[in-house]
Amino acid sequence: AQSVAQPEDQVNVAEGNPLTVKCTYSVSGNPYLFWYVQYPNRGLQFLLKYITGDNLVKGSYGFEAEFNKSQTSFHLKKPSALVSDSALYFCAVRGILGDDKIIFGKGTRLHILP
Amino acid sequence: EAGVAQSPRYKIIEKRQSVAFWCNPISGHATLYWYQQILGQGPKLLIQFQNNGVVDDSQLPKDRFSAERLKGVDSTLKIQPAKLEDSAVYLCASSLVRTGPEQYFGPGTRLTVT
Numbered sequence: 455a456q457s458v459a460q461p462e463d464q465v466n467v468a469e470g471n472p473l474t475v476k477c478t479y480s481v482s483g484n485p486y487l488f489w490y491v492q493y494p495n496r497g498l499q500f501l502l503k504y505i506t507g508d509n510l511v512k513g514s515y516g517f518e519a520e521f522n523k524s525q526t527s528f529h530l531k532k533p534s535a536l537v538s539d540s541a542l543y544f545c546a547v548r549g550i551l552g553d554d555k556i557i558f559g560k561g562t563r564l565h566i567l568p
Numbered sequence: 569e570a571g572v573a574q575s576p577r578y579k580i581i582e583k584r585q586s587v588a589f590w591c592n593p594i595s596g597h598a599t600l601y602w603y604q605q606i607l608g609q610g611p612k613l614l615i616q617f618q619n620n621g622v623v624d625d626s627q628l629p630k631d632r633f634s635a636e637r638l639k640g641v642d643s644t645l646k647i648q649p650a651k652l653e654d655s656a657v658y659l660c661a662s663s664l665v666r667t668g669p670e671q672y673f674g675p676g677t678r679l680t681v682t
Contacts, residue, residue, distance in 0.1 A: 497675045
């Protein structure tokens with residue numbers, strides 16, 4: 455069965471510092487991996503995805519994520535955090551089989567401190 | 569390009585009442601999803617449509633929840649009768665190809681059952 459773990463409920467980072475939001479996954483075969491961001495009273499907004507190819511994926515708003523197959527991880531990163539990055543971040547995974555469904559983690563709340 | 573539209577944005581009902589939510593996906597997106605997001609959790613897939621056919625409804629509580637997408641565009645999700653534990657945000661999402669990875673989400677409907 456597919457699963458996603460986001461081990462941190464909350465991450466606090468000072469503005470201007472690098473940030474990392476952790477995600478590990480479990481899936482049979484190769485995965486599709488995603489990061490979404492959710493601002494208050496809004497739906498989820500797609501940030502980036504890993505399908506195949508380069509392990510470092512670049513996405514919206516300066517975010518990037520690194521796929522590590524041996525560690526089954528897909529951590530979200532940004533070199534310099536902004537206060538406006540404060541939001542709820544969800545990692546998601548689905549298998550590449552046609553009928554696999556997307557599974558979301560429970561979310562990590564990111565607080566950027568001014 | 570217009571995003572996924574949902575209405576209403578908020579709904580408060582008493583238990584045992586019925587409620588319906590509406591979703592209009594991004595134009596041309598054949599695949600439509602309904603998710604339930606309970607506070608503090610990631611979204612959970614309720615039902616997935618490909619055009620007007622159901623692909624996956626394995627996690628839909630069919631004794632009280634129903635959904636349809638009659639013309640392969642708009643969709644409605646209904647709950648009858650509602651229970652207290654149905655209080656959640658109901659998210660609609662769409663994607664261009666069923667096996668294509670990323671999904672685009674609407675703003676959601678926040679349901680409170682009292």
